[in-house]
Structure formats: C-alpha cells, structure tokens
Amino acid sequence: MATFVDVGANIGLFALSAARSGADRVIAIEPIPSLADQIELAAEREGLSQVxxxxxxVALAAxxxxxxxxxxxxxxxxSLLNxxxxxxxDPYWATRSDLGFDQLVEVDVAPLADxxxxxxxxxxxxxxxxxxxxDLAVLQSLGDGLRELRGGMLEVSTTRHTALYEDEASVLEDVLNWLKASSFDVYAIKPNDPALNEVNVYFCRSGVDFREYEAELGLKxxxxxxxRHFWHCPAPDPDPSTSPVISAMASEVARISQEVGRLSDVIAAQMSEIDEKQxxxxxxxRSVEAAFDREAEAKANIGLSALQQELAGExxxxxxxxxxxxxxxHQHQAGIxxxxAEVERLAKIASDEELGAKKATYDRDVALAEVQALKTRLGGLEHAQREALQKLDEATIKLDLSERLRSRLELRRSVSHNAPA
Structure with missing residues (x-):
C-alpha cells in the first residue's frame, strides 16, 4: 500500500496526480480554505476517495x-513568514509581479506528527x-515519524542572501546537512527558477537505489x-515524445474532452426530453381546460333545463x-x-203596502231577522270575493317573476354559448 503526503498542497496537483496513479492513501494538507475546497471538489468529482x-x-509548535x-x-x-x-x-525577484500579500487568515498550526x-x-x-x-521545519516536525519516511522532495532557498522570506531558518546547505545526518541520501537537486534562487531537493533512505524507488512508486x-518540478518557471523543455508527464497530461486532456462531449450529449438529450415533456x-x-369547459357547459345546461321544468310547473x-x-x-258573483235580488225583494216587501196586509199572519220580527241573516251572508260572500281576488293578484305576481327568471336564464345560456373558448 503506497501512502503519499502533500504538505502545502495548493489546488492538489501533486496529491490528485498520486491518487490517479493508484496510491492507496493521499493526505493533502492545505490551510487556505478556497484551495482546500478545490481539492475536495476535484477528488469528489473524479471519485478519488483515497484523498x-x-x-x-504545519510548524514545529502547535x-x-x-x-x-x-x-x-x-x-x-x-506563507506564515513575511x-x-x-x-x-534581487535581479530575479524584482521581475516577479506576484510577490505580495493581500489577506491575513488565522489558521490552526500543528507539528506534522500531531x-x-x-x-x-x-x-x-x-x-x-x-x-x-x-520546508525543513515541516520535515523536522515529523519527530519519531521520520523513521517511517522513505523519501520525498522539498523546496529550499539556495542561500540566505537570495531567500524570499524573512527569518528563513534553513537554506540549501542546512537541508543537505540535516538529511545526511538523518540517514537520507539526496539524489537530485533541480532549479525552481531561472536565477537558481530556490531549488527542489529530492531524497530517499540511505543505501536505497533511487531508480528502483522512483519506479516502484511511479514517481516519474x-x-x-x-x-515540471516547480511552480513558477519550468525546467529546460523536455522532449514531448519521451515525457511521461506530458503524455499523461495529454491523456488526461483527451479524457476530459471526451467526458465533456459525453456530458454535452447527455445535456442535449435531457433538453430534448424536457422540451417534449413541456x-x-x-x-x-389544453385538454383539461376543454374538459372543464365541457363540464361547466353541461352543468349549466342541466341547471337551465331543471329551472325551465320548474318554471313550466309554476x-x-x-x-x-x-x-x-x-x-x-263566477260562483260568488252569481250568489251575490x-x-x-232577494234582499231587494224583501226590502220591497218590507216597505210595500203588502207588509200591512201580512201583519196579521206574519211575524214582523221573524221577517226582520231573515233580512238580517241575508245581509250577514251577503257580507261573508263579499269577504270571500276579496280574498279570491287577492290570491289571484298574488298568482299573477308569481307568474310574472317566473317569466322574468326564465328570461334571465335564457340570456345567460346565450352568453355562455357565444363566449370565446
């Protein structure tokens, strides 16, 4: 199982490359939040779960x-340094436009061993x-863990005069001496800039054939x-036909282009499917709206028919x-x-000279009572006639209301049929 540690991982170029090459575990240490986010997103996107x-x-003290x-x-x-x-x-540093700080960020610091x-x-x-x-302080902060370290690479200033930062505790001479004292052999020193102000130092355990070491881990x-051993200026241009890194990068570009093409096809298919669904x-x-219109019309027709039937009944x-x-x-008028006529006849009898002739055989009081009873009956018939006339007036009013209701319903139906769909 191959284990890689990348301290100062930046956007993860080395860490992700090691994971793609089959490393079992890759620890990427990066304190700047935005850069750490980029590493995690890239690892998740590529399915590199070992990152x-x-x-x-990292420093000597927590x-x-x-x-x-x-x-x-x-x-x-x-950097933690200024x-x-x-x-x-410096003739070289003076040409660099990126040498300046823009933000201050509070970060947690701990020895690498912790x-x-x-x-x-x-x-x-x-x-x-x-x-x-x-870099040397980071390596030293491994403490007893150095015994389990097989090799690595670090960046270091060539001399104190050409150092980029204040208070750099170590330069190339210090690193070489410390590595030798710690049972490591330096097998390569390569420039990190055209002026050789900084170099990258490659080392492995003393007595180990570095070629076998490189081949075992696939470091090349x-x-x-x-x-490309550094971050600011390339080494002498390699022969592209023999460069494994350029070949690997070309393969990666081709793979990404292929994936972009595949995703474009998927997106196009999804857009087509979305258009079809829309x-x-x-x-x-439109079908639902038409069904609602038909149902509303049917309900209106049913309601209108029911009202028409009710109106006809009324x-x-x-x-x-x-x-x-x-x-x-007619009956009341005939009776009245x-x-x-009877009252007039009796009145005439009562006022006529015949009344005197009948006085002997006819009781005047009885005749008067009969006349009074007839008057009472006449009053009742007149009252009944008034009630009948009142009912007739009410029926006429109800009939008129029914006619007006029928007219409104027919008007509503006409408007509903003529309304635009």
Whole structure:
C-alpha cells in the first residue's frame, strides 16, 4: 500500500496526480480554505476517495498563527513568514509581479506528527513539501515519524542572501546537512527558477537505489515531480515524445474532452426530453381546460333545463289557480246577485203596502231577522270575493317573476354559448 503526503498542497496537483496513479492513501494538507475546497471538489468529482484533506498549517509548535495569503498568480507564495523588504535588489525577484500579500487568515498550526497521528498511517512512502520558507521545519516536525519516511522532495532557498522570506531558518546547505545526518541520501537537486534562487531537493533512505524507488512508486508519472518540478518557471523543455508527464497530461486532456462531449450529449438529450415533456404538458393543459369547459357547459345546461321544468310547473300551477279563481268568482258573483235580488225583494216587501196586509199572519220580527241573516251572508260572500281576488293578484305576481327568471336564464345560456373558448 503506497501512502503519499502533500504538505502545502495548493489546488492538489501533486496529491490528485498520486491518487490517479493508484496510491492507496493521499493526505493533502492545505490551510487556505478556497484551495482546500478545490481539492475536495476535484477528488469528489473524479471519485478519488483515497484523498483526505487536512485544513491546517504545519510548524514545529502547535497553536494559532496568522497566514499571509497572496491572491496573485497561483497563490503559491502564501506563507506564515513575511516577505523580505529588499527583494527589489534581487535581479530575479524584482521581475516577479506576484510577490505580495493581500489577506491575513488565522489558521490552526500543528507539528506534522500531531496531524498524522490520528490518521493511523503505517508509514509514508513519499512526502512532497512546499511551505514557503518552512520546508525543513515541516520535515523536522515529523519527530519519531521520520523513521517511517522513505523519501520525498522539498523546496529550499539556495542561500540566505537570495531567500524570499524573512527569518528563513534553513537554506540549501542546512537541508543537505540535516538529511545526511538523518540517514537520507539526496539524489537530485533541480532549479525552481531561472536565477537558481530556490531549488527542489529530492531524497530517499540511505543505501536505497533511487531508480528502483522512483519506479516502484511511479514517481516519474506524477505532476510536479518529473519534467515540471516547480511552480513558477519550468525546467529546460523536455522532449514531448519521451515525457511521461506530458503524455499523461495529454491523456488526461483527451479524457476530459471526451467526458465533456459525453456530458454535452447527455445535456442535449435531457433538453430534448424536457422540451417534449413541456409540449405534452401544454397538450394536457389544453385538454383539461376543454374538459372543464365541457363540464361547466353541461352543468349549466342541466341547471337551465331543471329551472325551465320548474318554471313550466309554476306556470301550470298559476294557470290552474287562475282558472279556479275565475270559477269561484263566477260562483260568488252569481250568489251575490241572487242574494241582492232577494234582499231587494224583501226590502220591497218590507216597505210595500203588502207588509200591512201580512201583519196579521206574519211575524214582523221573524221577517226582520231573515233580512238580517241575508245581509250577514251577503257580507261573508263579499269577504270571500276579496280574498279570491287577492290570491289571484298574488298568482299573477308569481307568474310574472317566473317569466322574468326564465328570461334571465335564457340570456345567460346565450352568453355562455357565444363566449370565446
């Protein structure tokens, strides 16, 4: 099982390259949040589950410190140290436009041994360190863990005079001496810039054949190890036909292009499917609206028919009532006429000279009582006639209301049929 540790991982070029090449575990240590986010997103997108991101800075002592962050270039000069003030005196540093800090970020700092201990690593096959002036201190912070380290690479200033940062504790001479004392052999020193102000130092365990070591871990296929060993200026241009890294990068570009093409096809198919679904939704919407219109029209027709039937029934009842009232009126009028004639006859009898002739045989009181009874009956018939006339008036009013209701319903139906769909 191959285990890689990348301290100062930036956007994860080395860490992700190691994971793609088959490393079993890759620990990427990066304190700048935006850069750590990019590593996690790239690993998730490519399914590189063996990549673990640790959001801390590394130093000899634990605590909280201020990280100077540069938003320029690849943000690669961000450091816990400050830049030297007299960089303009250096012919190479004076040409660099990315040397400046833009933000201050509070970060957690811990020795590398403390960071790696909870992760339960059996050992470290290769460590890449780029911590801007603190690379040797990061390596030293492994403590007893150095015994389990097989090799690695780090960046270091060539001399103190050409150092980029204030208070750099170690330069190339210090690193070489420390590695030798710690039982490591240096098998390559390669430039990190055209002026050779900084170099990358490659080392492995003393007595180990570094060629076998490189071949076992596939180091020559990893970004930032072969062909392009540094972050600011390339080494002499390699022969593209023999460069494994360029070949690997070309394959990766081809793979990404193919994936982009596949995703474009998928997106086009999905857009076509979405258009078809939207068309179906429009058709269904029109069908539903038409069904609602038909149902509303049917309900209106049913309601109108029921009202028409009710109106016809009311009209028939009104006609029947009118006929009955006319019949009663004729009966009452005939009875009243008869009674009036009788009253007139009796009145005439009462006032006539015949009354005197009948006084002997006819009781005047009886005759008067009969006249009074006839008058009472006449009054009752007149009252009944008034009630009959009142009922006739009410039936006439109800019939008129029914006619007006029928007119409104027919008007509503006409408007409903003529309304646009």
């Amino acid at each position: 673990e991101v640790v959001r801390k800075a 605590g909280a410190r201020t990280l100077n962050v540069s938003m320029r270039g690849d943000m690669g000069i961000s 830049l030297r003030e007299d960089l303009s005196d 960071i790696l201990l909870p992760l339960g690593l059996p050992g470290i096959d290769f460590i890449k360190i780029d911590c801007q002036g603190l 296929n990893l970004a930032l190890y072969a062909d 068309r179906l939704i429009s058709v269904l919407t 009209r028939q009842r009104a006609v029947s009532l009118g006929e009955e009232i006319d019949h009663l009126r 006429a008869e009674l009036q």
